[in-house]
Amino acid sequence: EAGVAQSPRYKIIEKRQSVAFWCNPISGHATLYWYQQILGQGPKLLIQFQNNGVVDDSQLPKDRFSAERLKGVDSTLKIQPAKLEDSAVYLCASSLWTGKGSGNTIYFGEGSWLTVV
């Protein structure tokens, strides 16, 4: 079974530039997550989708971050304009959870590593 795919793996940009990350979840997984992991810290949830609807985006800095999941499959996360403190790894994850019942196992991709200079 193919895992969660993410691209690009590495990106270096200057502050105030924009960047976009792409994620393709495991086939059939209804729920998709974007997490931000700053070096030395645990991942922090940015946004959670169930199919193509947003379940939780309370920790997404909406003045500069945006995310979408068109057609309930792939997702993109965009940062515009980037700040130095956005340097982190952006992890995409997915699960079978459909809104009720089980399906709590969450699988992560390899991450997209962003450096803002």
Next chain:
Amino acid sequence: QKEVEQDPGPLSVPEGAIVSLNCTYSNSAFQYFMWYRQYSRKGPELLMYTYSSGNKEDGRFTAQVDKSSKYISLFIRDSQPSDSATYLCAMIPDTGRRALTFGSGTRLQVQP
């Protein structure tokens, strides 16, 4: 106060040692408890998954959950250099959004 507290380490042990990793949490709604292993420059990999209180064993790994104390543990027996990684505890509540809340991770180094 963070919802999930985890000692960042680093923890250095000799090969063959028993390793104990721990997390405490404050949210009594957490019901699902996971341990993820994260190698350098890689995404987190699910290691153990436990529902509610109790023990779960898988090979050299044992996960324990004590909900009365809001305390979870991961034990690694006969540790190997390949176990050197960062270990993240994570939890999900039984209601509401099913998203993981993570600890900060403990970096483990197993010396050959």
